[in-house]
Amino acid sequence: MADDNKKQKPLATGDRTIPPAGAKMIAIYIMGREYMVPETLTIMKAIEYAGYQYVRGCGCRGGICGACGTFYRFTGDYKLRSGLACQTVAEPGMIIMQLPFFPANRPDYKLENMQGTPHEELRKLYPEVFKCVGCGTCSRTCPMDIDVMDYIALMKRGDLKGAAIKSFDCVMCGLCASRCPAQISQFTAAMFVRRVYGKHILPKAEHLKKRVEEIKSGKYEKLLKELEGMKQEDVKKLYVEREREPDLAEPGKWMPKDTSKL
């Protein structure tokens, strides 16, 4: 057994791929040039397997940062496809081009002192949003499957809440903007709308405001100082004895037996 175990090494370490003997190799075309890579890899790992070291076009490697937006076609197929390189499996005949950056229109603004209504402000900052031709290419392009055209339509109508919620999963890769015939930077407009919604439309948390005032008045400083200075055994005792809020307690309703430390 132990010897077998030794034979199994070296195993793949970190993110470097070591394909086993006999792994099926496929041809992919990185910016048009052919490379043979083992099947089942993501586009990102296939590109690294080919020998590239990323500087641009690679970030979280987990599908959330938007660094690795990628366009590709299959040889013999007219259809232009898109995806995130870290989330899309490389397939035979893929012709790949990453788009690590795309220039976007992003006017500065002051969230605090907006002059008009949010909708007016949007019109002033992003007049091009209102020139959307409704072709739907953005929605077909989005690697997060967001219906981009739909949230642009909501923006035009003044439904900023709808647009904020619809665009929430955006990773800001910019692929939508790169394909827009109306030259809209959808993802930066959506960022503006989400912040306006979060700041001016979503109701504020009153309990939070109250707690902030308490903290600023120094209410908890003494309690925390006491804890800081306590012997470890005493802190342990407090830790073990602390009451746990029931999982199903109603929001804001449950109170502990001992309220002296609130």
Place this chain on the structure above:
Amino acid sequence: MSGYTPELKELIKKVEATRPARVEKARRGEHFPALTMDERKKWLDNYHPDFKEEGRRAVAVGPNIGTIMPEEVAFALESTSRLDTKKINLSKADYETDLLVIGAGGAGTAAALAAADKGLKVIISNKLRHGDSNTVMAEGGIQAADQESDSPYYHYLDVIGGGHFSNRPELVAAMANDAPLIIHWLEDLGMMFDKHADGRMVVRHGGGTSRKRMHSAGDMTGAEIMRVLRDEAKNRAESIKVLEFSPAVELLLDEKGAACGAVLYNLETKEYYIVRSKAVVIATGGFGRLHIQGFPTTNHYGATADGIVIAYRAGAALEDIESTQYHPTGAIYPEQNVGLLITEKVRGLGAQLLNIDGEQFCFPLEPRDVESACIIRECTDISKGVITPTGRFGVWLDSPMIDLLHGEGTIKKELPAKYIQFKRYHIDISKEPMLLYPTLHYQNGGIKIDANGRSAIDGLYAAGEVTGGVHGRNRLMGNSLLDILVFGRRAGLNAAEAAKTKSNTGKLSLAHVDKFSAELKKAGVKNPSVGPILLPDYAPEHVKTRQWG
């Protein structure tokens, strides 16, 4: 090409063969016995990477000389500068500013915004794009005691208890105290928190919390925080200048040994730039991409320990750097999901861990570190791991048990994101098990700071995962997003105060780099590598052997 390979499908039959009996037992409430306290210690000592002697050694130089730590970290700390200090001209700075922030994830951006609020000019040096960081990958949430039934007092107890009382009390107190201020700040910046209709924050429990205080923005809390902070920094372009793809490769000290800037390296043009500043904040994140002991990681591409390397070289002491958090269940198959975190909830719902024969080998809800040790033991000494087509090994997590125990559709309802992430690659986790292995998740230790983010070096501040002491040897969920913002802002504000009363005229020096090189030589460190490494290298052997030039 999609789903499991025929070989793996064959192995799944063994899991399916033992499943009916295991489900029956689980229904009767019978579980695989948990380890005794003695066994736990033995398992940890022998198999947990933090406790194993193999792969760890004492660092040979610097402020923490003699501290036992992972080899990869010791190796990084013993690296030598990429600069030829004799060639570099320090007489003229390419950029002059009040505050230099190194690293622009959540902590760095928070520091920059805080300093800009105080009227300072800030330069942010960033290795990749603004916001490329572990911040964006934090899904679960951010803790803060802002409910009526809660207070910073209880938050403090939860944090320090979770850290096995190894945390530094002043840091825990600072974090618990500031938490509601941070949530309020984010709300004011227009972050889309999950809220009830009346504006009350939606809060949940997390592992080790006594009160529900986990705030969220969908399942992408960190990404939402990062894009809001980055957007705000862009609005302040008159005071915050961002230099992307230009990581810091050395700190600059003045004749009194105070930090007064850094040397940046443009990854694209290969130029070096001299930045002179009145104070410096380091917020470069963790070391996941050093792949401690070969582990895959949940970390982003740039997590290569740059900050601790350059700060250590300049004389900053580190705290708890030997402590690493491994999450027991990271996906190892399919390849595109490697490192993907599989939440504890899957095991909480009844899924069991199984070896290649479809047999249980541990209680599925041991503490994180113990569970990791059990899996490593099964795959190494016991040799009952499953090998994947890309040469990784791991164990099964029998997720189909969940629907059998709780009814059809439970997985889709309770674990929608995980269901989709596997379904995308034609694996239905409600029908087929997952393959897992522990994954490198978080750098518990780092640069030693006080509650104001100050390091041992005058003028040098640090915040976030690059620091140590806040979480001790174990961090609870929801406190890393909080940590980066609390100490990011504290570091930014305190650096701003210090910078206001300081002139920008000290003589720039890299003497500490020469001194460190001499120490390396004296300590007998042979062929030190060049550090910080800046980018991981994933080129395969067959390519490397042909890079003859």
